[in-house]
Each structure stands twice: as structure tokens, then as C-alpha cells.
Amino acid sequence: MARRVDGDPWLLALAEWLRTRLPGDARYGDPLSIGGSAVSGVLGRRLAVLAARQPSVLRELGFGALQVWQSQAEGEPADEGEQELAVLFTDLAGFSTWTLEVGDDFAVEMLREVGAAIEPLVQRRGRLVKRLGDGLMAVFPHAHDAVEAGLAARDAVERLAVRGHRLRLRAGVHVGRPRELGQDYFGRDVNIAARVAGAAGAGEVLISSSTLERLDNTGFVLRRKDFFHAKGVPPGVGVYRVDTETR
Known part of the structure; x- marks a missing residue:
């Protein structure tokens, strides 16, 4: 009886409609929305595993509760992309080739050393979003903090x-x-940040023109990078090499 009610198409449609009337992400429960280490994300992943076999009224009600919880904890404005942020990407130049030479054990040891050295610098004024193999992604409320963290x-x-x-x-x-979705970030601006980082050479920190517009230039030396072009990046986005005046 309980199983039949849980799978009733009419009740299921009603539960799905009710979720569209609740605050937060009505599609909460897909892989993008339940990432991260927050309690709502952890519970969401567990619920997704338990209820993955078939449509379920209880599943929708459970996700609806977590949807409201997440919206209250994280706030609506950031989820809608209304908050301006500086997005930082880093990685290690030539790391994949270097790994083939030194082996996995040595490479892991180096990654641990790198993580211990740079993550506190990033988290001092920003938020570490995720680790990406030999790099990371972080967001900052101010461009100056993101540039200083990268340097x-x-x-x-x-x-x-x-x-x-x-x-x-x-x-x-x-x-x-x-x-922002599930403690991660998506969209065109994230892609642009990744492309800017991908255009950097070993030891280089590059910034976009939108970043430059928000810097007071105090303590920085800037030089435009010519011939920058990357797939998915609007033509009007300029890129600049940035460094400290003392370097």
C-alpha cells in the first residue's frame, strides 16, 4: 500500500508542482545541485542514492525540504548570479608531463606540499570552491584580494x-x-576565468579587463597580453599580465 501511494502518478505530479512554489532551486536533487560539503549537499546525495531507482513522492518531499533548507542557508541572490565575484583559477604548469617523469607517488607528495602552501593564502580572503587535480578554483568578494592571492x-x-x-x-x-549552485559556480564568467588562466605561462598571473577595471593598481605592475583569443570568450575581453612592483 505504502509503495503504491509513493509511486502514485497524481501525487507525484502534485509533489513536483509544490516544489516549484517553494523557495530555492526547484530542480534541487540533480548532480549539480547536491555537490559540496554542506549538510544539505551530503543529505541530498544520500537521498538521491536511496531513491534513484524510481520516481517517488517521498523523494520529492525530501528534496523539497532540503531545497528550502539550502535556500535559507545560502541565500537566493547568490544562487541567481546577482553577486559580483572575482573568480580565480590556478594550476601547475607542465604538471602532467612532469608526473610521467617522476611517477605518481612523487607527484602526490608534491601536490600535498603545494596544497598546504597555497590554500591558506587563498582562504585568507576568499573561498576555496574546489580542487582541480593540480589546481583549484576560488571566489573572492573583491578583485584586489583575488589578484593578491594568485600572486x-x-x-x-x-x-x-x-x-x-x-x-x-x-x-x-x-x-x-x-x-552559484550546490556550493559550486557555473556560467560564462567561470568559463572566462578558466580560459584566462589557461592562457597564462609558467609563473604568470593573468587578469581580465573586468578585473583591471576594479583594481586601484596600488602595488601592481600591469602589461597587456597581445593576441589573446580563446573559445567562448567575448572579443571585447582583454587580458593583462599582473605582478607586484617589488618583484
Whole structure:
């Protein structure tokens, strides 16, 4: 009886409609929305596993409760992409090729050293969104903080030496209004930030023109990077190399 009620098409349609009337993301429960380490995300993933076999009224009601919980905890404006943020991407130049030479164990040891060196610098004024193999993504409320974090991370990696080996970090910063979903960020501005970082050379920190517009330039040396073009990046987006005046 309970199983039949839980799968009743009319009740299921009603539960799905009710979710569209609740605050928060009415599609909460898909893989994008239940990422992250927040309690709502952890519970959401467990509920998704338990109820993945078939449509369920109880599943929709459970996700509806978590949907409201998440919306109250995280706030609606950020989820709609209304908050301006500076997005920072970093990675290690040539890391994949270097890994083939030194082996996995050594590479993991280096990644641990790099993480311990740069993550506190990033989290001092920003929020670490996710680790990406040999790099990371973070967001900052102010462009100046994101640029300083990228430069500090670059310098910290250059000071590292594991068994006599050294690596170099590259980074990119773009300011925009990314869409927040499940403690992650998506959208065009995230893609632009990733492309800017991908255009950087070893030891380089690049920033977009929107980032430059929000800097007071105090303590920074800037030089435009010519011939920047990346798929998915609007033609009007300029890119600049940034460094400290003391370097």
C-alpha cells in the first residue's frame, strides 16, 4: 500500500508542482545541485542514492525540504548570479608531463606540499570552491584580494622544493556574476576565468579587463597580453599580465 501511494502518478505530479512554489532551486536533487560539503549537499546525495531507482513522492518531499533548507542557508541572490565575484583559477604548469617523469607517488607528495602552501593564502580572503587535480578554483568578494592571492600562491610554489624538484604555478582572475549552485559556480564568467588562466605561462598571473577595471593598481605592475583569443570568450575581453612592483 505504502509503495503504491509513493509511486502514485497524481501525487507525484502534485509533489513536483509544490516544489516549484517553494523557495530555492526547484530542480534541487540533480548532480549539480547536491555537490559540496554542506549538510544539505551530503543529505541530498544520500537521498538521491536511496531513491534513484524510481520516481517517488517521498523523494520529492525530501528534496523539497532540503531545497528550502539550502535556500535559507545560502541565500537566493547568490544562487541567481546577482553577486559580483572575482573568480580565480590556478594550476601547475607542465604538471602532467612532469608526473610521467617522476611517477605518481612523487607527484602526490608534491601536490600535498603545494596544497598546504597555497590554500591558506587563498582562504585568507576568499573561498576555496574546489580542487582541480593540480589546481583549484576560488571566489573572492573583491578583485584586489583575488589578484593578491594568485600572486602569493605563485610565489609560494616557487619557494617549494620536494626532493630537489621545483614547479611553477600559473593563474587567472576574472570578475563577473557566476551562478552559484550546490556550493559550486557555473556560467560564462567561470568559463572566462578558466580560459584566462589557461592562457597564462609558467609563473604568470593573468587578469581580465573586468578585473583591471576594479583594481586601484596600488602595488601592481600591469602589461597587456597581445593576441589573446580563446573559445567562448567575448572579443571585447582583454587580458593583462599582473605582478607586484617589488618583484
